[in-house]
Amino acid sequence: MKRPVVIVAATSGIGRAIARRLAREGTPLILAGRNEAAAKRMAADCRTRFSVDTEVLVVDMLNPAEIQKLINRIEELAPRGIRGLITCQGAMPDQQELISEPRVFQSL
Amino acid sequence: MNSSLPASTCSLAGWGLAPKQSCVVFRPEREEQVSEIITSAPTQTVLSRGMGRSYGDAALNQNAGIILHERFDHFLDFDDETGILTCEAGLTLSEIIDVVVPRGFFLPVTPGTQFISIGGAIAADVHGKNHHLDGTISKQLIDFRLITGDGQLRNCSRTENAELFWATLGGLGLTGAILQARLQLRPVASAWMTQETIKCRDLETLLQRTFEEDDRYEYSVAWVDCLARGHSMGRSILLRANAASIKDLSPKAGGDPYCLPRALRPTVPFHLPSFALNPLNMKIFNQLFWMNHPDRKMPVPLRQYFYPLDRINRWNRVYGRSGVSQYQFVIPAGSCAEGIQEILETVSASRGASFLAVLKKTGPANQSPLSFPIEGASMALDFPNRKRDLSELFARLDRIVVRYGGRVYLAKDSSLGAWAVPEMYPALGRFQEIQRKYDPDERLGSSLSRRLNLLRPL
Numbered sequence A: 001m002k003r004p005v006v007i008v009a010a011t012s013g014i015g016r017a018i019a020r021r022l023a024r025e026g027t028p029l030i031l032a033g034r035n036e037a038a039a040k041r042m043a044a045d046c047r048t049r050f051s052v053d054t055e056v057l058v059v060d061m062l063n064p065a066e067i068q069k070l071i072n073r074i075e076e077l078a079p080r081g082i083r084g085l086i087t088c089q090g091a092m093p094d095q096q097e098l099i100s101e102p103r104v105f106q107s108l
Numbered sequence B: 001m002n003s004s005l006p007a008s009t010c011s012l013a014g015w016g017l018a019p020k021q022s023c024v025v026f027r028p029e030r031e032e033q034v035s036e037i038i039t040s041a042p043t044q045t046v047l048s049r050g051m052g053r054s055y056g057d058a059a060l061n062q063n064a065g066i067i068l069h070e071r072f073d074h075f076l077d078f079d080d081e082t083g084i085l086t087c088e089a090g091l092t093l094s095e096i097i098d099v100v101v102p103r104g105f106f107l108p109v110t111p112g113t114q115f116i117s118i119g120g121a122i123a124a125d126v127h128g129k130n131h132h133l134d135g136t137i138s139k140q141l142i143d144f145r146l147i148t149g150d151g152q153l154r155n156c157s158r159t160e161n162a163e164l165f166w167a168t169l170g171g172l173g174l175t176g177a178i179l180q181a182r183l184q185l186r187p188v189a190s191a192w193m194t195q196e197t198i199k200c201r202d203l204e205t206l207l208q209r210t211f212e213e214d215d216r217y218e219y220s221v222a223w224v225d226c227l228a229r230g231h232s233m234g235r236s237i238l239l240r241a242n243a244a245s246i247k248d249l250s251p252k253a254g255g256d257p258y259c260l261p262r263a264l265r266p267t268v269p270f271h272l273p274s275f276a277l278n279p280l281n282m283k284i285f286n287q288l289f290w291m292n293h294p295d296r297k298m299p300v301p302l303r304q305y306f307y308p309l310d311r312i313n314r315w316n317r318v319y320g321r322s323g324v325s326q327y328q329f330v331i332p333a334g335s336c337a338e339g340i341q342e343i344l345e346t347v348s349a350s351r352g353a354s355f356l357a358v359l360k361k362t363g364p365a366n367q368s369p370l371s372f373p374i375e376g377a378s379m380a381l382d383f384p385n386r387k388r389d390l391s392e393l394f395a396r397l398d399r400i401v402v403r404y405g406g407r408v409y410l411a412k413d414s415s416l417g418a419w420a421v422p423e424m425y426p427a428l429g430r431f432q433e434i435q436r437k438y439d440p441d442e443r444l445g446s447s448l449s450r451r452l453n454l455l456r457p458l
Helices: A013-024 A036-050 A064-077 A095-100 A102-107 B031-040 B093-103 B118-123 B162-168 B203-216 B251-255 B279-291 B302-306 B315-319 B336-350 B391-403 B420-424 B428-438 B447-451
Strands: A005-008 A029-033 A054-058 A084-087 B007-013 B020-026 B046-049 B065-068 B075-079 B084-088 B141-147 B153-157 B177-184 B192-200 B219-225 B236-243 B296-301 B324-332 B356-362 B376-384
Touching (some): A029 A064, A036 B075, B031 B065, B031 B141, B031 B177, B075 B093, B093 B302, B118 B177, B162 B428, B192 B203, B192 B302, B203 B236, B296 B302, B324 B336, B391 B420, B420 B428
Parallel strands (some): A005 A029, A005 A084, B046 B065
Antiparallel strands (some): B007 B020, B141 B153, B219 B356, B324 B376
16 A cells, blocks of 8 residues: 655645645545644545545644644554655744734744 | 735636626635625625636626635545535536546536536526436535525525525525535446437428427437528537447447546637638538538547537637627527527528527426526527627517517626516516525625616515
8 A cells, every 4th residue: 555645734725736636646645734624625525536545634733742743643544654744834924913922933 | 804805806707708897806715714705805795706607797796706616626525326426616517527427427417518616507507408308407406505695604405495595596696605515416327428410401400300309318409500591591410419328339438438538628829810700711610510410320428429619728719809798598388489580580680690509408497586498499699799789689689589488598698688687587586585585785796686687676
């Protein structure tokens, strides 16, 4: 069985395009993101279109503890390792907030 | 403007390329954003737009909001035991065909293009070449999820919110934004059709063969040469088909019967100059079209039978920058011959330069107040938008259609007068009643609804 590719923020525009492209080639996917419903519909789409195995993991990449949990779950789901990791995570906070709130700046 | 609802102002048109109108365009990513746009967008009204394949202004909302559904293009489930497909409404028929035909299923009802969205298909209550037997897309529709003008998400089916279900079918997006739909697909034995080609020398022969023999064929459509006059008026090629079984196929095609042949799809690279479609060229084209269709029976790939025009990308550009108007009408059974004859004579006398028309028999109407097909015969005529003003000709055609008790297809329309709508669609009042109930703050609207007074207070 092929090793999966992990896509973080797979429901973003670029994440969707990459997920469908890989699924078209028959690559199993692990889709990680904050929005469980959106990730699940992307997984259902790849599964239905291309008959590939697709798993969903819910994670907030701004929280370091959750990142460790994500790694543990990936190890469980893909004991033979993964073929790749693609992260489409992006952030575009409000400019004024970035200037006035050090915490917002640090979160980047 | 609310920062969570980014929008841009764009000039949009329908497939006919006219009119072009400035609209405020939203492209939501999530369902809750659609609800927020409907209730809170800083535009007077909003309207959902699918692939923009309606011809006139049905999917336009001048100086008001347009909701694009291109991010709602996910398959959600397909059960290849039962043939039930659950998908988002921005998905196109073409994408559905790519997925379901290799698994042995097809759409029970499909219009003449595969490049429309499921949401658009529901909003126009589209019909296909099998309307005489199977009705409109409503036949395959189990249910759908709709965000109405009050921002509420509602499930609609024949048993749940039934009045909204029927009003949305053919409701041209004026009852809300369709988000998801569940469709019952039909099993097929192959990706091929057995097509029979019959030449009919005049309108009388065409109508006789259509009305007497169509019930033996699941699918039937005729291409009518509108430049043929006198005794040859209505000269046409009747293309009838049934789904092919394995034994109908060549050994090569039969080896992989669900394989969808890949075809090259050349693109019309730019708007052709307006003189390209002159009467002489059209006449030559029609003569070649007539000669290239000898009477015969043969298997053809289903896309070739159902979507012949889709084989050329952006074919609307052949009509030039000013675009094309389509006039599609239906005349009730009993007066089809007289009505269609009068329309063809009127078009011919006006030198309106429609060169090809499509005719098909239609079956009984359904319960949708604004659904187009009624029992009789439907004809679609394409007219290049050039030089001469077509509005006078269309107004004459409208009066003829009304006199015969027929109607014009609103999803194709860009010229009808508001006076004609209650005549053509006697259930308009019922539609308005339902529409107002779910859109009390008048948040939904379109350029077409304003032009035709579709939502006016009774």
